[in-house]
Amino acid sequence: MINVLIADDQALIRDGLSLILDSQPDMEVIGEASDGEEAVRAAATLRPDVVLMDIRMPGVDGLEATRRVTSGGDCRVLVLTTFDLDEYVVEALKAGASGFLLKSSPRQHLLHAVRTAADGGALLDPRLTVRLVEEHVRGRTNRSPATEKQLARLTAREREVLGLLARGLSNGEIARHLHLGETTVKSHVAHTLDKIGARDRIQAVVFSYEAGIVRPGDPA
Template structure:
């Protein structure tokens, strides 16, 4: 999760189809608080642009030449260059699983409408995660079922969390946003965001989506409303 600067959300777009890139750019540039600072036709160029431009969000297609969207996501997230929103034509496939493992903060289907795309970009820019509503439950369940369980080191690290951090982790497992977690636990949203950052650091996770899966795998009890 990268630290975002003030001002419009800065976005790098990557898709090997020029018409798709143009359509996405048209939607995002028509929004006052979002600006497209770079476009790429392949994953390698996307990584290069993110390294030089340091956008807030990289919107990546999964299937691209030279370097696919999963590999590009892995590099971008590992180097802290941007938060990644992955676009996919399919509502559930191995490519999406790979992107989740690589640390993508969000997954969106390409048939999402303009308002949904803009909302997803804003959500990821806030440091939150988003998965297309149509696939949220089965994506996480299927991923958890096909992924090795949490390592002993990760389970031990969960034991280092404070009680409040454990509550926040449990809420992440419910798919709640920072504001929803704040409301549920009677916290300030800024305090919630700090807790999430600390949880990811302590557990050595790349995204809140990974934290949500871990919380479900460990069956952490949800704090009361």
């Protein structure tokens, strides 16, 4: 059973999501929250598998709430937004969100998203992530000391793998590009994520662009 917490400041949205999720034999809505602060408290108390988090809420917004929730355990967060290029989406991914979902998405997309997140997967297609991140970092040139330190931990091969990962390539595509076995690439990816402190491939894409490993407009 997938336990879900819904955080949205609109009661009608919460009610609609609850009806859809509770109709599934493998899902149960175990709580609701109308703002970020309430969401953080509910997540700590109820320990849901997945939180559906509205990105824009009064008081503590969905971005800060996502950061607090994901730093406190294994709970996965799916960000709810109105626009696919919402200015806060990339920040939410950096904060630990497993992906985002448009509020206008069909119910089957919602159900797939919740199951994917609960299973530990990331919802965004890597190529869509690239587009989002490019918009976010375009024109930025400075690299933080913390990022420099993380980059220094990577081997030359790991940096190469990270660059290809950041362009949206799958493990199989990276393996073919570098003439390596897919198991070897999988190992490189795992080590790279660990060294840069990325929870998943989505956060690795964000890191790569902000670190300048790849830049907006680079060929795939």
